[in-house]
Amino acid sequence: MSTHKAVHHGDAAGSTRRGFHLIVLNVLGAAVTFAIAIPTLVYLLFPPKGVKDNGWLDAGDISQLVPNDPVELSFQKTRMDGWRLVTEKKTAWVVKGEDNKVTAFGPQCTHLGCAYHFENKQFVCPCHNTFFSIDGKVTAGPAPRPLDQYLVKIDGNRLQVGELKKSVA
Amino acid sequence: MQEKLNQLIDAIDERTGLRTNLQHFLFEEIPASSGWHQIFGSVALFLILVQFFTGSMLAFNYAPTPGDAYDSVRYIMTEVTGGRLMRGLHHWGASMIIVIVVLHMLQVFIWGAYKKPREGTWIVGVILLLLTLAYGLTGYLLPWDNRAYWGTVVTTQIGATVPGAGPYVSRLLASTGDIGVVTFARFYAAHVLLLPPITMILIIFHVYMVRRHGVAPAPGDEHKPKKMFFPEQVFKDTVAVFVAFAILFVLSIWAKIPLERMADPTDTTYIPRPEWYFLFLFQSLKLFEGPMEVIGTVVLPTVAILALIMTPFIDRSKMVKVRNRGIAMLIVLFAALGWGGLTAAALKSTPPQTEASEIDYAGPVQWLNLTASENAGVQAYRQAKCGTCHVTSGEGSGSGPNLLEVVSKRKDSAWLTGHLKDKSSAANLDDGQIRDLAALTLKIDVANGDLPGTTPKFAAEGAALYQKNMCGACHAINGAGGKIGPALNGLAKRRTAAWVKEHFLNPQKMSPGSPMRVYAFNAAEMQAENSYLFTLPDKVAGQ
DSSP states (O other): OOOOTTOOOSTTTTOHHHHHHHHHHHHHHHHHHHHHHHHHHHHHHSOOOOOOOOOOEEEEEOTTOOTTOOEEEEEEEEEEETTEEEEEEEEEEEEEOTTSOEEEEOSBOTTTOOBOEEETTEEEETTTTEEEOTTSOEEESSOOSOOOEEEEEEETTEEEEEEEEOOOO | OHHHHHHHHHHHHHHHOHHHHHHHHHTOEEOTTOSGGGOHHHHHHHHHHHHHHHHHHHHTTOOOSTTHHHHHHHHHHHTSTTHHHHHHHHHHHHHHHHHHHHHHHHHHHHHTTTSTTOHHHHHHHHHHHHHHHHHHHHHTTTTOBHHHHHHHHHHHHHHTTSTTTHHHHHHHTTOSSSOOHHHHHHHHHIIIIIHHHHHHHHHHHHHHHHHHHOSOOOTTGGGSOOEEIIIIIHHHHHHHHHHHHHHHHHHHHHSOOOOOSBOOTTOSSOOOOOOGGGHHHHHHGGGOOGGGHHIIIIIHHHHHHHHHHHHHHHOOOOOOOGGGOHHHHHHHHHHHHHHHHHHHHHHHHSOOOOTGGGOOTTSOOGGGGSOHHHHHHHHHHHHTTGGGTOOOSSSOOOSSOOHHHHHHHOOOHHHHHHHHHHOGGGTTOOHHHHHHHHHHHHHOOGGGTTHHHHSOHHHHHHHHHHHHTTGGGTOEETTEEOSSSOOOTTHHHHOOHHHHHHHHHOHHHHSTTOOOOOOOOOHHHHHHHHHHHHHSOSSOTTO
């Protein structure tokens, strides 16, 4: 309904009444158009932020962990997926270092997100042959940065896993 | 520059014919008598486009299965930016379309614009009216709240009374038992996939026929010079569209956009009511009982629709001036009286909304998961007017400290109760109320800081009464309390409000041998207590 102003009509062109009609119908048409368009853009382009959770999850017993021998631990994570509460299985590659410091790596290669595995004392991503050392550093292949790490804390024998922090190159 | 632009427009027009056709469309000649009374068609077209548009937008965040549907509608209204407005436009737009479409039809009827050669335009218009009602019927179910569910139960039961075809209709709508996924899928598919293209095709056909025969002239028009559709009538149409949209926009922002509790097929207390424009039908069913019921459910609506379709063939007289259309106006008057009377009677027979059914589930509902003590704390908070000095959310503070900060530093009930007892502002609270207030204060965090403001009055009062009478010694609410009596979550599923009321007044009569003593609440107390107990979540969160 909005912009018909490109159309001209010969004989009535000079009439002020016609001019008034044209102005009002364009202004009102534009007002309605904007009143629909702006909320729509906001609705589509500003997705809700979602709930940030800083909860700690129990990833399991690590008392049997041997230094430099990574294990893949799995745990349940519950989160809001839009309107739905979902429980997902998450995994972490957990390594105990020489200094007994425990590190938990995110299970995806930092190149394109493939799942990697542990083989011959290093982490190997089968997709594009990235190799990571046991402390998560890239030793060969296309991955641009070290493996991502979960925030961890130790509660007795149990490993608590927090947010997955993106590593920096 | 202007010349270049004109050349471009000419070039595009030469290839597409867009401008030529737009001009052809706009510079249509219309009769001299045309004017404001003919705006409704444009407004109806505009509103249906708004419905198509907002409906498509809602689909971006809507999950069309029972259960998920409810959660996603709530998500749209509480989480999505602009989501409440989008649903508001769709919800109120649906009602406005009905109003405008009926006004459009009344105008055409009163002016006699359905007469030869415009019978086809009229009949397609009647079909479009029925389609509009079909949108209302199918869309009503989609939020999957109690209102949606029970409204649809009634509708499908009406469908089941059709003689002969009733059982088949039930099977087709999968409504023989409880309404579930199959009925939902059918209503949804009809609402978003089947009805819109049919509507679109019929609207195009409708407008095409209006153009083919021209706008209906009034007697005397043949002696006056014709007018142009553009810009004068377009101006009037645009003003009307603007006014309609302004009303719709204001309603969407300020008026209530209903979302009740999630559909509950076991809820025996819910009194279903259809949307307002179906109330007259709903009421007319009450006039017929037993085997006569089919007259109200099938015969009368069918006769009415047939009469509408046949109108151009029943009235075959020549066009006359509006003021001479006395019979038409009488018919409209009687129809309006009948419709208005039935609707008014239906409204009158609708029991007043209880406080509990007025809860806006699209708003903050954290109070539902509080213990009775915490909810009673809200009542104490209000009674002692804590809010005049303290704030409980966000940054900053009033003249007293921000309670969020207090709680993060002092997570200590003993300290809080001692502290509150020393405060003169809490002097009118007894020890129990101070304990409740401390419980509430400790419960407040970033996510629920608006609890003191958003907890409904009946819940705060009901919980305070519950605490004062120490109901929690025997009963549990949301996992907190005693185990001697039954837990009160899910009470709404087990008992009616009347039963519970009687049970308070005479426990031995209702459940002989019960250790419960008599609680002689007055009417206001009883109302608050029952509303509170009946709105508790059926299941305790986290169990």
